[in-house]
Amino acid sequence: MARITAIEFIQGMSGRLSKNGGYYFSTDKKSGALYVRRCPVRTGAPTEEQLAHRERFAEISALTAKWFAQNKPGRGGDPTLEGTPEYYRMRDDFVRQDKISRFPAYVHSRMAEGNAQLGVKEDKDRVRP
Numbered sequence: 550m551a552r553i554t555a556i557e558f559i560q561g562m563s564g565r566l567s568k569n570g571g572y573y574f575s576t577d578k579k580s581g582a583l584y585v586r587r588c589p590v591r592t593g594a595p596t597e598e599q600l601a602h603r604e605r606f607a608e609i610s611a612l613t614a615k616w617f618a619q620n621k622p623g624r625g626g627d628p629t630l631e632g633t634p635e636y637y638r639m640r641d642d643f644v645r646q647d648k649i650s651r652f653p654a655y656v657h658s659r660m661a662e663g664n665a666q667l668g669v670k671e672d673k674d675r676v677r678p
Contacts, residue, residue, distance in 0.1 A: 579650045612664060613657045 575584045595603070618624055620636035632640075639656060649655040 577650050579647070609657060609661050609664060612660045613653065616656060616660065617653070 571588050572585055573588055575586065576582070577584070620633040620639075622632040622636070623630055639659065640652065642659075643649070643652050643655040646655070649658060
């Protein structure tokens with residue numbers, strides 16, 4: 550398979566080519582690799598398993614948003630506020646790994662690992678990765 554280096558204009562593209570297009574572009578921000586993938590064709594209503602997966606994804610996304618609200622620099626609208634030590638530890642862990650290219654996606658995956666059993670509620674005030 551040939552390796553192609555795309556021009557900057559193409560590297561900046563992401564998403565579907567057209568509304569009815571069957572392909573979309575994505576770029577790995579760390580390596581700069583450009584991918585063209587086929588959009589999945591969905592037919593029929595989602596299954597119970599798909600609905601459960603979507604619900605779990607929404608719960609983990611909410612935990613991730615809560616974690617960022619508690620830990621990120623400039624939280625609460627105060628631009629002078631530094632991030633918490635937990636935020637910087639997570640950021641360092643993100644930089645050391647090479648599987649996930651975006652920091653919010655990395656935090657989301659850590660939330661999914663830390664909350665594998667979403668039915669078990671720990672401390673509601675503190676979100677742990």
